[in-house]
Amino acid sequence: MTKTSTTRNHSLSLQWYERAQQSLVEGVNSPSRGSAVYTAGPIFLERGQGSHVWDADGNEYVDFMMSFGALIHGHAHPTLIEKVSQAAAEGAHFAAATSAEVEAAERFCRMVPSAEVVRFTNSGSEATMLALRLARAHTGRHKFLKFEGHYHGWYDPYLLNAHTHPLEQLGPRENPARIPDSQGIPPATFDDVVLAPWNDVAALEVVLRNHPHELAAVITEPIMANMGCILPHDGFLQRLRELTRDYGVLLIFDEVVTGFRYAPGGCQEYYGIRPDISTFGKALGAGFPVGAAAGPRSILERMRWGDSMVLHYGTFNGHRLTMKVVAANLDLLSTDGAYRKLHAMGDAAIAELREVFRRRNVKAIVQGFGPMFQIYFTDREAIHDYRDYCTYVDTQRYSRFVHRLLDNGIYMTPSNGLHWIISTAHRVEDIALLIEAVDRACVDLA
Numbered sequence: 001m002t003k004t005s006t007t008r009n010h011s012l013s014l015q016w017y018e019r020a021q022q023s024l025v026e027g028v029n030s031p032s033r034g035s036a037v038y039t040a041g042p043i044f045l046e047r048g049q050g051s052h053v054w055d056a057d058g059n060e061y062v063d064f065m066m067s068f069g070a071l072i073h074g075h076a077h078p079t080l081i082e083k084v085s086q087a088a089a090e091g092a093h094f095a096a097a098t099s100a101e102v103e104a105a106e107r108f109c110r111m112v113p114s115a116e117v118v119r120f121t122n123s124g125s126e127a128t129m130l131a132l133r134l135a136r137a138h139t140g141r142h143k144f145l146k147f148e149g150h151y152h153g154w155y156d157p158y159l160l161n162a163h164t165h166p167l168e169q170l171g172p173r174e175n176p177a178r179i180p181d182s183q184g185i186p187p188a189t190f191d192d193v194v195l196a197p198w199n200d201v202a203a204l205e206v207v208l209r210n211h212p213h214e215l216a217a218v219i220t221e222p223i224m225a226n227m228g229c230i231l232p233h234d235g236f237l238q239r240l241r242e243l244t245r246d247y248g249v250l251l252i253f254d255e256v257v258t259g260f261r262y263a264p265g266g267c268q269e270y271y272g273i274r275p276d277i278s279t280f281g282k283a284l285g286a287g288f289p290v291g292a293a294a295g296p297r298s299i300l301e302r303m304r305w306g307d308s309m310v311l312h313y314g315t316f317n318g319h320r321l322t323m324k325v326v327a328a329n330l331d332l333l334s335t336d337g338a339y340r341k342l343h344a345m346g347d348a349a350i351a352e353l354r355e356v357f358r359r360r361n362v363k364a365i366v367q368g369f370g371p372m373f374q375i376y377f378t379d380r381e382a383i384h385d386y387r388d389y390c391t392y393v394d395t396q397r398y399s400r401f402v403h404r405l406l407d408n409g410i411y412m413t414p415s416n417g418l419h420w421i422i423s424t425a426h427r428v429e430d431i432a433l434l435i436e437a438v439d440r441a442c443v444d445l446a
């Protein structure tokens with residue numbers, strides 16, 4: 001790859017974007033891919049191999065977005081291609097029981113500590129939707145607690161305070177203003193949602209005390225991955241586990257981002273916590289659309305057919321082709337050293353990024369560890385929660401910075417709310433290209 005490209009030609013991407021306006025709303029299928037984040041319109045990607053992607057104009061990039069983290073093995077991994085090709089030739093899907101889903105489920109339950117059983121869905125949003133329905137049925141309660149700034153997919157009740165707003169609109173920390181993220185949701189939907197600030201044990205204790213016998217569940221991302229990358233304070237997740245247990249409230253770990261990324265068993269393994277229900281997506285499918293809700297039989301078996309069951313249907317649940325990929329993906333992740341490599345590569349990238357910012361005297365921090373991290377342009381030493389993110393992070397500067405990186409062969413979303421991803425396909429040379437491009441961007445933005 002050329003090391004010194006600066007402004008690149010994007011004329012074909014722009015043509016596609018113009019054409020896309022005629023048939024797709026905003027020219028895309030999810031707002032995070034369009035003009036909400038890319039100032040001159042999105043770059044149309046046409047091909048990927050390993051850690052690299054190529055756009056419609058033939059420009060090459062090292063990819064650190066990795067399909068929002070789905071591509072744990074990078075693009076077009078030969079083993080996965082072989083599985084997909086064979087499965088497609090045999091008949092991609094039957095919407096009937098298959099051995100493929102059993103083989104995927106067995107591997108899943110071996111890897112995820114809290115998973116006695118699993119139910120596959122088609123996306124992370126479907127998994128979190130199912131988790132809440134299960135929690136409500138299991139406890140006979142309707143309300144649930146979500147934390148400010150956490151995103152759990154686009155199901156109605158989760159769409160409260162998941163977007164950023166200026167601090168003055170957020171209301172008091174102990175009683176946050178309630179700001180829906182979408183039109184079209186009946187206001188009564190949010191009557192069952194209790195909000196609390198994250199990483200704050202004292203606030204959590206008050207909220208739980210104020211809602212005795214009302215909450216079905218507390219749902220949390222174990223690492224906050226939709227305001228960049230915000231780590232739990234020491235002991236926060238442990239205390240959350242203890243308190244939810246004390247109050248008879250189920251704990252849902254939304255591991256759609258962290259699952260199969262930080263450890264074979266996700267953050268629940270990494271931090272040694274056993275949630276009641278956990279949800280997965282992204283890395284589970286290695287680029288194919290899948291989600292999962294998992295937990296003990298006592299909760300998941302509420303889906304068993306009967307008069308008082310929790311309903312979960314789906315033509316594409318346990319899609320055969322995807323299940324073949326899931327099983328092969330989990331085998332690859334179970335090979336010796338996969339996680340050691342992900343962590344070592346990510347930690348090296350983080351250390352080198354910090355060094356560039358220090359050398360160039362740029363006020364930026366790199367937060368996270370191992371396979372997932374985010375850069376914040378800020379005067380603060382750390383970003384601890386949603387309010388910190390809304391108040392102290394210069395997201396506009398980050399967007400300009402990433403647009404410079406895009407011009408220099410690094411593919412990443414300009415949205416500060418997402419995060420950098422290291423896959424098993426990344427190589428030392430990719431990190432070197434990243435550091436070179438970041439160094440140049442620091443000079444350009446000075």
Ligand SMILES: Cc1ncc(COP(=O)(O)O)c(C=O)c1O
Nearest residue numbers: 123124125151152153256257281
């Ligand atoms: C923590 C979390 N939960 C759930 C979801 C929803 O997953 P999906 O986009 O597959 O519906 C996302 C998506 O980004 C997520 O980050």
